[in-house]
Amino acid sequence: MLTLNVAHFPDVFMTSHRSFSESDIPSSESTELPVDWSIKTRLLFTSSQPFTWADHLKAQEEAQGVIQHCRAAAVTLPRSIQDPKLCTELRCAFQQSLIYWLHPAFPWLSLFPRIGADRKLSAKTSPWLNDETLQHMLMSDWSVSFTSLYNLLKTKLCPYFYVCTYQFTILFRAAGLAGHDVITALMSPTTRGIREAMKNEGIEFSLPLIRENGHEKKKASGTRLGHGEEQAISDDDEEESFSWLEEMGVQDKIKKPDTLSIKLRKEKHEVQMDHRPESVVLVKGTNTFTLLNFLINCKSIIATSGPQAGLPPTLLSPIAFRGATMQMLKARSVNVKTQAVSGYKDQFSLEITGPVMPHFLHSVTMLLRSSQSGSFAAGLYTHEPTAVFNVCPPLDRILDKETVCEELTNCGLHPKTLDQLRQTPVLGKSSLRNVEMSDYIYNWRS
Incomplete structure (x- = not known):
């Protein structure tokens, strides 16, 4: 854990946890947050209680967290934990929640975000740039992984996943999520060229x-x-x-x-x-399978020049799939000294970085509810091209939620997290920016 004086620390801790002003009123007050389908790049939690329980996991706790993730164990914690640092269940559950799955994976390349990432990537680190055979092998391997993910989604063993190209991102969701009774795919941003190509392939879509x-x-x-x-x-x-x-x-x-x-x-x-x-484009039902085939055969989803040339799109998933690599979100706790009337006081922070998907946001807030005794705040940093995934298109009919819930029970998510992802989105083109919990009640704004 780091202990720093706020005067010598960048302003990230000051700007991410602003107090609510009269002109910036929280959007709602509830015991639950609305579902947010955007991908976050960073979360910064602050609390009057330390986050030291999130540091330096023992080897056994780390191993237990991995096993719990692989077995989709649903951990239920008490409403308030007296000494979080000594709570093995909390520490294992935190490790479990940090895991996500990625394809392709190269240790020397950051594969998210892909949009606007050229300036952060170096062409020298891409051995496939001038090797067509290697590029073909990469794409063939990617197609197998993509098809595996879609089949898991179709059988409701995967709740959702993202396809991240250098130009656009696609969110595939299983039937039963976001109020829909069929598989859906949201694609953004798009161009007239890609929309015309989709039409020519017989893919029916709407512009919600x-x-x-x-x-x-x-x-x-x-x-x-x-x-x-x-x-x-x-x-x-x-x-x-x-x-x-x-x-x-x-x-x-x-x-x-x-x-x-x-x-x-x-x-x-x-x-x-x-x-x-x-x-933003919405594709539904069997048209999502046609979209799958279209993407596998669409050469324009891969850059032909620059540092991303020849690199297949990034696949991001909350659960394992064929060819995927297990990855971990990065977490660190920081103790910041802030100035108060009587001198300095401690402000405890927990920073999470990486591709933060919707299930993790819900999982980690459930853990913090118990570890921080129902009181914490958070600044949420959105990958902006994905904010529009919170749009709510007109629904064809009301879901039989009990049946849907039963069918999705094996998708690898905690039952309470699954309940949240079944909600009809309400954020529109916005996403959650700031969250504050006080006495187990959320205030949030987008």
Whole structure:
């Protein structure tokens, strides 16, 4: 554990745990957090009680945590732990929660995030750059792992996973999660080119943030549309307005734009939407299998130049799959001295870094609820391209939650974590940024 004076420490501890101001009111108050499907790159927890229990696990505790993860053991802790540092169950459960699975894996390369990572990667560390045979082997191996993950998802033995390319990220979710009764895949950000290629492969998809038949020019959340969304809808309105003029018998007196002009305008507006959150694509049901095959055969998902050239997309999963490597999120506790009226006081912090997936956020807050006696705060740092995964598209029908819960019991998650992931998303294009628990009640804001 580190003990530092805040005056000599970077401002990360000061900015991540700001006090709530009148203009920055928590979004809600509840005994549970809303589900957040974005990937976090960093979590910073602060508390008036130390996090020393998270440091220096014994060899036996580390081994037990790994075994608990592999056997999907559901650990239940008491409401409050008197001496967390001496609680073996807590320490083992913490080790268990830090584990995630990755493919491909190269010790000298950080494979998440992939979007915008070129400046952090060196082309010299990629031996496959000029070796087509090696690139083919990497891609063939990746295809096997990807197919394995999808099959686990289809049989509800994997709850969800991410495919991270250098241009976009895809979240695949099992039937029964996020309120859907079929497998879903959210893909963001997209471009007109990739959407056209998907259409040509017969993949049916929707743009959940674009209301195809809307006249109110509003999103489902009720806020104003972005420029690209407004234009896409205004073109539809324009075509409908000419139909109305025809019904009135005055269409000949109005100059109607020719079909080519309308088509060019639509194409321009589609391009304006590219790379933005509004370009998020939703694929459902059997179309997700077609998407799988499309991605396996799509050469454009792999960079052809730069440090990521020839490198297959990153697969991230909460559970093991064929060809996956077990990885650990990094955790460290820090004791920061902060200035108070009467001098200095201790501010205890626990920092988690790495690809933090939705199940971990829920698991670790369950542990902290017990270890910190129901009182802690957290700053959450989101990988921004994935924030839009919290969008809630219209649901076809209400799920039979009891049946779904039974079918997902073997997916490797704690029952309470699974309950949270079954919730209908409410955060829209936002994600959780700050969380505060006081007396076992959450306040949060996005």
